[in-house]
Amino acid sequence: MKKLVKGNEAVVIGALVAGCDAYYGYPITPASEIAHAASEYFLPLGKVFVQAECEIGAINMVFGSSSSGQRVLTASSGPGISLKMEGISYLAGAQLPCVIVNVQRVGPGLGNIGPEQSDYFQVVKGGGHGDYRNIVLAPASVEETYRMTIEAFDLADKWRTPVFLLTDATLGQMMEPIDICEEPTQRADKPWALDAKASSNDNLVTSIYLDFDDMESHIGGLHEKYRQITETEARADVYGAAVPEIVLTGYGITGRMLHSAVDELEKRGIAATLIRPQTLWPFPSKVYQDTVKPGVPVLSVELSRGQFIEDVRLSLPGHQVKWFGRVGGNLPELGELVEQAEKCLEEASNV
Amino acid sequence: MSKVFEKSPAFFDTFERKPSMQKTTHYCPGCGHGIIGKIIADQLAELGLQDQAIFVGPVGCGVFIYYYFESSAVSSAHGRASAVATGVSRANPDAVTISYQGDGDLAAIGTSNAIHAANRGENMIVFFVNNNIYGMTGGQLAPTTLIDQVATTAPYGRSIKNDGFPLRMAEMMAGLEAPTLVARVGVNNPRNIRQATKVIKKGLEIQRDKKGYAFIEILSQCPTNWKKEPKEACEWIDEVVSKQYPFGVFKDLTEEREAVERPCKRVEFAEVAKQLGLVETAASDSKQLEMAHDEMHFKFAGFGGQGVLSLGMMLAQMSMQRNMEVTWLPSYGPEVRGGVANSSVVVSKTPIGTPVVDNPNVLVALNRPSLEKFGPLVPEDGLIVYNSSLIDQIPADLKCKVYALPATDLASTVGTVKAANVVVLGFIARKTGMFELADLEVFLCETFKKPALQEVNLKAVNAGWQAAGNL
Numbered sequence: 144m145k146k147l148v149k150g151n152e153a154v155v156i157g158a159l160v161a162g163c164d165a166y167y168g169y170p171i172t173p174a175s176e177i178a179h180a181a182s183e184y185f186l187p188l189g190k191v192f193v194q195a196e197c198e199i200g201a202i203n204m205v206f207g208s209s210s211s212g213q214r215v216l217t218a219s220s221g222p223g224i225s226l227k228m229e230g231i232s233y234l235a236g237a238q239l240p241c242v243i244v245n246v247q248r249v250g251p252g253l254g255n256i257g258p259e260q261s262d263y264f265q266v267v268k269g270g271g272h273g274d275y276r277n278i279v280l281a282p283a284s285v286e287e288t289y290r291m292t293i294e295a296f297d298l299a300d301k302w303r304t305p306v307f308l309l310t311d312a313t314l315g316q317m318m319e320p321i322d323i324c325e326e327p328t329q330r331a332d333k334p335w336a337l338d339a340k341a342s343s344n345d346n347l348v349t350s351i352y353l354d355f356d357d358m359e360s361h362i363g364g365l366h367e368k369y370r371q372i373t374e375t376e377a378r379a380d381v382y383g384a385a386v387p388e389i390v391l392t393g394y395g396i397t398g399r400m401l402h403s404a405v406d407e408l409e410k411r412g413i414a415a416t417l418i419r420p421q422t423l424w425p426f427p428s429k430v431y432q433d434t435v436k437p438g439v440p441v442l443s444v445e446l447s448r449g450q451f452i453e454d455v456r457l458s459l460p461g462h463q464v465k466w467f468g469r470v471g472g473n474l475p476e477l478g479e480l481v482e483q484a485e486k487c488l489e490e491a492s493n494v
Numbered sequence: 495m496s497k498v499f500e501k502s503p504a505f506f507d508t509f510e511r512k513p514s515m516q517k518t519t520h521y522c523p524g525c526g527h528g529i530i531g532k533i534i535a536d537q538l539a540e541l542g543l544q545d546q547a548i549f550v551g552p553v554g555c556g557v558f559i560y561y562y563f564e565s566s567a568v569s570s571a572h573g574r575a576s577a578v579a580t581g582v583s584r585a586n587p588d589a590v591t592i593s594y595q596g597d598g599d600l601a602a603i604g605t606s607n608a609i610h611a612a613n614r615g616e617n618m619i620v621f622f623v624n625n626n627i628y629g630m631t632g633g634q635l636a637p638t639t640l641i642d643q644v645a646t647t648a649p650y651g652r653s654i655k656n657d658g659f660p661l662r663m664a665e666m667m668a669g670l671e672a673p674t675l676v677a678r679v680g681v682n683n684p685r686n687i688r689q690a691t692k693v694i695k696k697g698l699e700i701q702r703d704k705k706g707y708a709f710i711e712i713l714s715q716c717p718t719n720w721k722k723e724p725k726e727a728c729e730w731i732d733e734v735v736s737k738q739y740p741f742g743v744f745k746d747l748t749e750e751r752e753a754v755e756r757p758c759k760r761v762e763f764a765e766v767a768k769q770l771g772l773v774e775t776a777a778s779d780s781k782q783l784e785m786a787h788d789e790m791h792f793k794f795a796g797f798g799g800q801g802v803l804s805l806g807m808m809l810a811q812m813s814m815q816r817n818m819e820v821t822w823l824p825s826y827g828p829e830v831r832g833g834v835a836n837s838s839v840v841v842s843k844t845p846i847g848t849p850v851v852d853n854p855n856v857l858v859a860l861n862r863p864s865l866e867k868f869g870p871l872v873p874e875d876g877l878i879v880y881n882s883s884l885i886d887q888i889p890a891d892l893k894c895k896v897y898a899l900p901a902t903d904l905a906s907t908v909g910t911v912k913a914a915n916v917v918v919l920g921f922i923a924r925k926t927g928m929f930e931l932a933d934l935e936v937f938l939c940e941t942f943k944k945p946a947l948q949e950v951n952l953k954a955v956n957a958g959w960q961a962a963g964n965l
């Protein structure tokens with residue numbers, strides 16, 4: 144059943160289809176529609192919705208409900224995610240599944256409410272204290288936002304880990320049809336969860352291991368899990384020419400714009416291929432290595448001044464990768480992207 | 495001979511959750527925490543609530559509360575126990591949720607979370623262990639440290655000027671409407687322990703009966719950081735500490751409060767679908783739209799309040815119902831407030847790449863700044879509809895067909911200027927050849943349920959449709 148919705152509302156619908164039990168959040172533009180929709184739908188369904196006193200409160204309520212085996216959702220934008228980072232580190236340490244949405248806006252500081260992708264480091268590389276990782280999914284459309292929200296709950300349960308959905312002001316605010324049906328989801332058994340029953344009396348959810356050796360083996364366990372996730376969950380959408388003269392890459396809304404750029408370049412007789420990572424951690428490095436042949440120029444586009452490109456470069460050691468982007472809330476025009484691609488190609492042929 | 499003192503069955507026999515020395519606690523000799531734990535355990539056991547109990551541990555000397563109680567437990571970040579307990583309590587409506595917090599935890603870094611949990615009247619009991627100092631971190635100044643009391647971060651004693659006054663949490667909590675029970679007790683002598691036992695029992699009964707929030711502040715002795723012998727520490731509570739923090743029950747509404755049930759349900763998809771208002775439509779077999787290009791780009795611009803966002807939404811919605819791919823993107827940033835709001839719509843026969851519209855095939859400009867800003871971007875084979883009721887001058891650099899539609903005037907004749915966007919909808923539907931008048935009418939009747947609104951909008955769309963025939 145098709146419904147025309149904003150990206151932000153698609154998150155909530157995806158969560159409901161995935162059987163999400165609780166939403167805890169705090170208002171912030173441009174993520175607030177997620178809280179609006181959650182309050183509208185969760186309460187009448189007898190699910191939990193609490194507008195917390197602050198972002199820190201919200202993420203710790205997530206911690207409490209997730210400890211109790213619930214499927215839990217929270218959402219915010221950069222400044223709010225900064226506040227949540229403490230709790231996210233604890234969630235990762237205690238191996239608690241949950242889904243966290245960051246509808247990126249412009250930073251640093253208050254910035255503004257326009258779209259940017261400048262929380263890449265914050266979300267993909269950490270943000271909180273300690274040696275942990277979160278799975279990060281990056282949708283490029285409202286439909287994909289919906290699908291990935293459902294998937295995020297399964298991944299969170301499967302790996303006992305927080306999962307981020309990284310969108311931005313454009314994806315959150317734009318409307319597209321989504322096709323809503325009953326979807327199979329794999330809700331994990333959670334024998335470790337807190338419960339008001341004798342059988343759970345021995346259950347303890349914690350991230351503290353006083354003994355250094357115990358702590359080292361806990362961290363080792365986390366990283367063994369991260370290794371498995373890296374091996375199995377990384378993926379990207381590859382679109383365009385089979386043998387490209389130039390490779391374009393970007394995630395989220397930028398990746399989607401590059402999709403149009405590939406088509407436009409094709410009209411001009413240039414064989415281009417887009418690599419659009421759908422997981423940012425784990426980063427689909429292998430897709431880059433398989434797609435980008437030596438000597439083929441790569442143009443990496445992001446709405447930030449050189450964050451995403453670091454992972455592209457790490458995936459292609461020794462390869463020339465050129466950056467392009469807009470910031471401050473501006474989106475590149477299609478013409479601008481095509482022009483940059485042509486310039487990049489020209490520079491490469493002059494070398 | 496009967497035993498008068500034994501280990502509570504609510505405690506583990508040996509403290510297996512503790513990495514070493516599993517027969518003793520981690521507390522210093524003479525510490526109040528051990529006594530508090532014993533009272534809670536005894537009362538849980540007596541009330542038969544041990545299996546229902548879920549402990550939320552703090553950061554501070556209470557951090558290892560889970561070593562001792564044979565109940566499920568979670569440890570939280572510094573100050574966050576009340577927020578974590580909120581999540582636990584909401585997820586486990588049948589649990590006895592116990593948040594155990596010290597004074598740095600609850601009254602400094604976590605004050606906000608503590609007060610708001612109380613104010614929501616969460617079904618939880620909070621044990622606030624006040625020993626007016628940071629214990630585990632090493633004797634630093636707490637919000638509850640007494641005036642002139644020496645701490646490792648107040649080596650000259652607490653000064654009002656520098657550190658403010660000792661915080662009376664129980665009195666603050668009692669000032670809130672939601673809490674059911676608020677009290678301050680002590681565990682420094684047998685009389686106080688008997689009173690503490692009574693109050694703690696009552697607090698747990700409130701949890702058993704789901705009657706809301708209970709806050710029990712416990713003045714507790716910390717001989718280590720007070721640098722006093724245990725006996726001396728106990729006496730100091732009576733002689734000095736309790737003068738700043740008087741014992742008492744500040745609020746008790748146990749009798750009049752009813753059980754508070756907060757649902758936490760799992761539902762089938764059908765129920766979700768109903769809540770979302772999903773209805774099977776017969777649209778799936780209807781023909782795709784006829785358009786000048788396989789992909790059409792629209793820009794609707796005007797003052798905020800002229801309905802340019804909803805105009806775009808209506809076009810997107812109608813196109814979606816005809817099996818087209820659509821995107822709708824609202825304008826962003828300062829321009830929203832500066833007079834020009836706009837929405838971009840892409841309607842396509844194939845999946846849409848960028849939703850951004852740089853060069854619209856169709857521009858609707860309802861005010862002059864929008865016409866000036868976007869008009870020159872429309873290519874030669876495009877079309878512009880501008881609101882001639884409000885725009886008397888058109889820019890010289892327009893390349894395409896331009897229609898002057900007195901949208902505001904037409905809307906005003908049908909009853910309200912607010913319907914100007916629907917006038918435009920009728921106009922562009924006919925000019926682009928995308929929809930029939932009947933399609934528009936059916937759509938508007940589905941969208942506007944109130945008869946009065948329906949009538950105005952039907953008139954407006956007809957006015958636009960007619961105008962498109964005449965221009």
Ligand code: SF4
Nearest residue numbers: 521522525555629716
């Ligand atoms: S430091 Fe104080 S509060 Fe902490 S265990 Fe020792 S005596 Fe008790």
